[in-house]
Amino acid sequence: MCTSIIYPAGDYYFGRNLDLEVDLGQRIVITPRNKNLEFREMPNLEHHYAIIGMSIIRDDYPLYFDGINEKGVGMAGLNFNGPAHYFPVQQGKDNIASFELVPYILATASSVNEAKKLLANANIANLNFSDKLQAAPLHWIIADKTGASITVESTIEGLKVYDNPVGVLTNNPEFPRQLVNLSNYRGISPTAPENTIAPKVDLPVYSRGFGSHFLPGGMDSESRFVKATFAKMHAPVGNSEVENITNYFHILQSVEQQKGLDEIAPNTYEYTIYSDGSNLSKGIFYYRTYENSQINSVDMHKENLETSELITYRVQNQQEINHQN
Numbered sequence: 673m674c675t676s677i678i679y680p681a682g683d684y685y686f687g688r689n690l691d692l693e694v695d696l697g698q699r700i701v702i703t704p705r706n707k708n709l710e711f712r713e714m715p716n717l718e719h720h721y722a723i724i725g726m727s728i729i730r731d732d733y734p735l736y737f738d739g740i741n742e743k744g745v746g747m748a749g750l751n752f753n754g755p756a757h758y759f760p761v762q763q764g765k766d767n768i769a770s771f772e773l774v775p776y777i778l779a780t781a782s783s784v785n786e787a788k789k790l791l792a793n794a795n796i797a798n799l800n801f802s803d804k805l806q807a808a809p810l811h812w813i814i815a816d817k818t819g820a821s822i823t824v825e826s827t828i829e830g831l832k833v834y835d836n837p838v839g840v841l842t843n844n845p846e847f848p849r850q851l852v853n854l855s856n857y858r859g860i861s862p863t864a865p866e867n868t869i870a871p872k873v874d875l876p877v878y879s880r881g882f883g884s885h886f887l888p889g890g891m892d893s894e895s896r897f898v899k900a901t902f903a904k905m906h907a908p909v910g911n912s913e914v915e916n917i918t919n920y921f922h923i924l925q926s927v928e929q930q931k932g933l934d935e936i937a938p939n940t941y942e943y944t945i946y947s948d949g950s951n952l953s954k955g956i957f958y959y960r961t962y963e964n965s966q967i968n969s970v971d972m973h974k975e976n977l978e979t980s981e982l983i984t985y986r987v988q989n990q991q992e993i994n995h996q997n
């Protein structure tokens with residue numbers, strides 16, 4: 673499971689929690705503007721926007737889990753096991769393999785609107801990266817530095833592009849159903865509710881936080897969708913970059929999966945392997961990991977983006993305790 677958000681705080685911050693039972697060995701990968709990007713059924717892109725994000729590299733190809741580009745567009749792939757359906761290569765369509773979609777969009781779209789145009793004639797082709805790396809069942813969230821956000825789902829019914837009015841994505845079910853479910857939580861609030869059930873009976877507000885008494889707290893994707901929406905919709909705007917990114921990670925931590933709580937096979941647990949978030953205007957990528965609560969950053973603009981080879985940074989996974997005595 674995973675959760676992705678866009679958080680408005682003057683600048684917009686976009687990223688995700690990656691929840692899984694194994695660490696895939698991802699790195700922070702910068703794809704500079706002149707790295708030749710090859711696609712199975714689309715023309716090569718020799719020159720394009722620069723990208724930074726979490727990725728593994730196979731055969732010199734960046735298999736991005738999520739990332740942003742230098743124009744302030746962010747995109748993340750999240751598990752969509754069941755509804756996800758990819759199609760055979762189709763004549764007359766822009767055939768893009770699922771593993772190519774993040775690099776393709778981030779390399780070529782300078783806004784969510786442009787991404788929509790690119791997707792208008794797209795077909796998510798059912799191609800595997802390799803026999804070892806089969807296509808993963810995913811859906812995607814795309815957001816930009818103006819705060820716009822869409823969800824992209826390829827199901828048996830075809831390719832759907834939905835406006836995402838909450839700027840949140842988790843996993844199943846299909847996006848429209850997540851929004852219907854959100855209606856069930858209309859009443860969730862930071863303030864204490866009115867006594868509407870029995871107004872003449874004295875029903876004291878015996879605790880702070882009463883307005884969120886019915887907020888779901890499960891690890892499941894519906895619960896995380898509601899919880900992350902509540903947290904981000906009411907998150908304050910800070911006065912500095914540090915305050916904002918701190919707030920951002922607190923929102924994602926509200927839907928963190930702690931080790932031991934989500935058993936996916938006997939004695940195997942899914943947990944939040946990393947959380948990342950980027951300032952979409954500044955091109956700064958921040959992350960923390962389950963093992964390391966420190967916020968780390970990589971600024972894409974501190975690299976020479978006019979180059980042609982992938983640039984990688986190791987994920988700092990070591991907890992540093994600040995021993996004060």
Ligand SMILES: C[C@H](CCC(=O)NCCS(=O)(=O)O)[C@H]1CC[C@H]2[C@@H]3CC[C@@H]4C[C@H](O)CC[C@]4(C)[C@H]3C[C@H](O)[C@]12C
Nearest residue numbers: 673674691735736737749751753771805806807808843
């Ligand atoms: C597993 C992750 C989703 C997390 C999640 O939701 N896990 C809970 C499962 S559950 O929902 O609870 O059942 C997803 C998110 C992005 C994915 C990569 C995208 C690029 C590439 C695509 C290729 O085709 C296959 C390999 C590849 C590296 C992918 C591996 C893996 O699939 C990644 C990491």
